Amino acid sequence: MVDCKCPECDGDVDIPDDALDGEIVSCPDCGEEFEISFNEKKELSLKKAEVVAEDWGE
Amino acid sequence: MQRSLSILYDRVRWEEKTLLEKAKEKRINVKLIDAKSFPINLTNVNSFEDFGDYVIQRCVGYFRGLHLTAILEAKNLSVVNSFQTSLICGNKLLTTLHLAKANIPTPKTYAAFSTESALDALSEIGYPAISKPIIGSWGRLISLIRDRNGAETVLEHREMMNNSLLKIYYIQEMVRRPPRDIRIIVMDENVVTAIYRSSSSNSWRTNVALGAKVSPCRVNDEIRDLAIRASNAVGGGILAVDAMESKEGILVHEINSTIEFKGASSASKVDIAEEILDYVLQKLKR
Structure with missing residues (x-):
C-alpha cells in the first residue's frame, strides 16, 4: 500500500500496490475522487477524476 | 506469432480489471490504453499508438468511444464493438428504429422534436408513459410521466437544459x-x-x-x-x-x-x- 497526499485537502489516500493507471480512488477525508496516473518512469500522481457526464454508461 | 489486443478505456471499472486479470490467466498479451492520454493524427494513417491486432473499446463516455472507434476503423484496425453497432446501441432512437425494422417486438415508441409534438405523442401513447433521453445510461433522466401536468413539468425542465440532444423527445409506452x-x-x-x-x-x-x-x-x-x-x-x-x-x-x-x-x-x-x-x-x- 502506497500512502499519497490528497491534492485537495492533504488527507492520506491509500493506493493499493496493484493499482492500475486510470483506476479511481477517493480521499477518505474530503471524499474527492482521483484518477491514478503513472508517468513513463512509473511515478504515481493523482489527477482529479472526471465527473459523470450525460453520455456515460454502457 | 502471438496475437495481441488492447483494451481502450477512459475509467478503470471492475470490468476492465477483470478482463485484464483474466487475460493474464489465459496468457493473452493485452495492453491497457487510456483513451484520454494521447492525441491522434487524423491525416497521417501511419501515425498512431500501437493498439495490437484487436481493440476492445470500453470507454464509459459514449461519444469518446464512438469517435475513437471511427478513427481506429479508418486506420484499418479491428474494434469491438464496431462503429456501426456502437452508434446504434448508444442511441435509443436508432436502436428502436433497427429493432422495429427487424420486426423484433419492442414497446410502442414515438420521437418528437418540440414540446408541443411531445405532448401529442404522449396523448397518442396514453398516460402513464416513459420519457427517456436518446443518449445516456444507468436510468439517468428517465421519467415516468403519469399525466398531462407531469408531462408539462418534465418537458419544461428539458427545454431549459442547455443540450440539443435533450430537445429530441423519445416517448415510450409504460409496459x-x-x-x-x-x-x-x-x-x-x-x-x-x-x-x-x-x-x-x-x-x-x-x-x-x-x-x-x-x-x-x-x-x-x-x-x-x-x-x-x-x-x-x-x-x-x-x-x-x-x-x-x-x-x-x-x-x-x-x-x-x-x-x-x-x-x-x-x-x-x-x-x-x-x-x-x-x-x-x-x-x-x-
Whole structure:
C-alpha cells in the first residue's frame, strides 16, 4: 500500500500496490475522487477524476 | 506469432480489471490504453499508438468511444464493438428504429422534436408513459410521466437544459410488466447468459446502478431467439440486450454495447470476462 497526499485537502489516500493507471480512488477525508496516473518512469500522481457526464454508461 | 489486443478505456471499472486479470490467466498479451492520454493524427494513417491486432473499446463516455472507434476503423484496425453497432446501441432512437425494422417486438415508441409534438405523442401513447433521453445510461433522466401536468413539468425542465440532444423527445409506452426486466448477454449469435434485474423497493426502474437486484434467468427458446435477432439487427458484437415480460410476450427495449457485467457474472456464475476474451480470440483466428 502506497500512502499519497490528497491534492485537495492533504488527507492520506491509500493506493493499493496493484493499482492500475486510470483506476479511481477517493480521499477518505474530503471524499474527492482521483484518477491514478503513472508517468513513463512509473511515478504515481493523482489527477482529479472526471465527473459523470450525460453520455456515460454502457 | 502471438496475437495481441488492447483494451481502450477512459475509467478503470471492475470490468476492465477483470478482463485484464483474466487475460493474464489465459496468457493473452493485452495492453491497457487510456483513451484520454494521447492525441491522434487524423491525416497521417501511419501515425498512431500501437493498439495490437484487436481493440476492445470500453470507454464509459459514449461519444469518446464512438469517435475513437471511427478513427481506429479508418486506420484499418479491428474494434469491438464496431462503429456501426456502437452508434446504434448508444442511441435509443436508432436502436428502436433497427429493432422495429427487424420486426423484433419492442414497446410502442414515438420521437418528437418540440414540446408541443411531445405532448401529442404522449396523448397518442396514453398516460402513464416513459420519457427517456436518446443518449445516456444507468436510468439517468428517465421519467415516468403519469399525466398531462407531469408531462408539462418534465418537458419544461428539458427545454431549459442547455443540450440539443435533450430537445429530441423519445416517448415510450409504460409496459405493464413484473417489477423486473431481463438482461441477456449475447456475442454475435452466441447467447452467453441471462439475468433478471428486479427494481429496488424505492424505484420503478431496473438499473443495477439504481440498486436493482440481480438473479439468474433461464434462457428459453423465446429469449434466445430474440437476443440473436436483436444482435443481428444492430450488426452483432458483444452486447447486453434488455427485455421486458409483457402480456404480449417479451419485448426488447434496449441494447447496450459497452456492457457492464459485474451483476450478470455474479448472478449467473458465468465467467463473462472469459467469454469476451474467447470471442475476441475467435475473431483473431479468422
